[in-house]
Amino acid sequence: MPYQPETPRKRQEVDPEAVLVVGLGRFGSALATTLDSLDRRVLAVERDPDLIRTWSGRLPLVEADATNPEALEQLGAREFHTVVVGVGTALEASVLITGNLVDLEIPQIWAKAISAAHGRILRRIGAHHVVYPEYDAGQRVAHLVSGKMLDFIEMEDGFAIVKMRPPRELHGFTVAQAAVRKRYGVTIIGVKAPGVPFQYALDDTRIDAEDVLIVSGDATLLERFAARP
Template identity: 75%
Template structure:
């Protein structure tokens, strides 16, 4: 294991852009669907990212596409050798193995990683991760299912729940708004939601003002509590 790790780490040093220094970057552990999408997006956005994957087949699939190390992150010595302490943010994308997820998260907690994001596949899994010290627990499958449920059951075109029910949606304007300004439609008074932005056809989104006039073909970005938004979106 030590010889294999040393060889992989040496390969990474020759191909990975030099980090700008300690205290920056994101460590992503696990290259399943969630971890690989996260790591690839961070890399595309120009973020300093390093992926860690112990499965040789997955590591080979992503070799040369993103900076990565083939190593077993359940082993604290492997994390130490790849410089995990230098990363202020770590994401544990391992979800299929509860034991591996907990061990990796625990290793990062012991290292004092300032921000640890961990994927959970169940409420029980999430509670364990929080108890051992994960700062943020995410439920990709549950969040995606919740979001899609809102989209397929109504007129919403996009749905993002921020926290404690506060939600932002993209939608078409109800008929009662069409042809009127935001002020004239009185949606905040009547429905308790706020029109944040408007996208006229063929144009960019603009911040809404009380004088912004809404047409039938506009797209609206609206915020408010999820229940209020559902009622507002149900308007004909």
């Protein structure tokens, strides 16, 4: 009988808004509940009986072992555009689950790592995005406690956005008069006066002591600017 090649598996239709969250520890549960509150289609996968009891009825939840590729197939993982692997401390499970998702050709795989070495392995096997929740949180808090910053978000290549109180030298001046881009290399992009929403910063926007600023630029320059009295 002549050889008959296997018929390629037809890929299931992918919901671009759907997110599958694997693991309901602190990171995974916070992510899943937030997505659920935003009315995103979310499905959580967990195998720990205690966590299943905790979250059953509070989240769309499937009891399954995601280290088993057949279990992922059966729960419909291929239908999800984005899968987040919230398993971190169990390194072998994290790697196995991520590898299974790569084999399923999931369009966007996010994976939690607990160390740089762990993150490198996840990237090598095909994770599209690797996150370090503990490291990122510690770095963010370090910035917040070191100056007038109320919030700090660092992007790629050292670019960051901060929410902060204005230094005294800016009080009573407009954005144009303050000239912070020329003097400090950062850009004021928003100003919030008490009791009103944030406004885009225009040249004639006045800055007062009670205001909150949104400022963007190089993270090091922002730190210096936020440290001014």
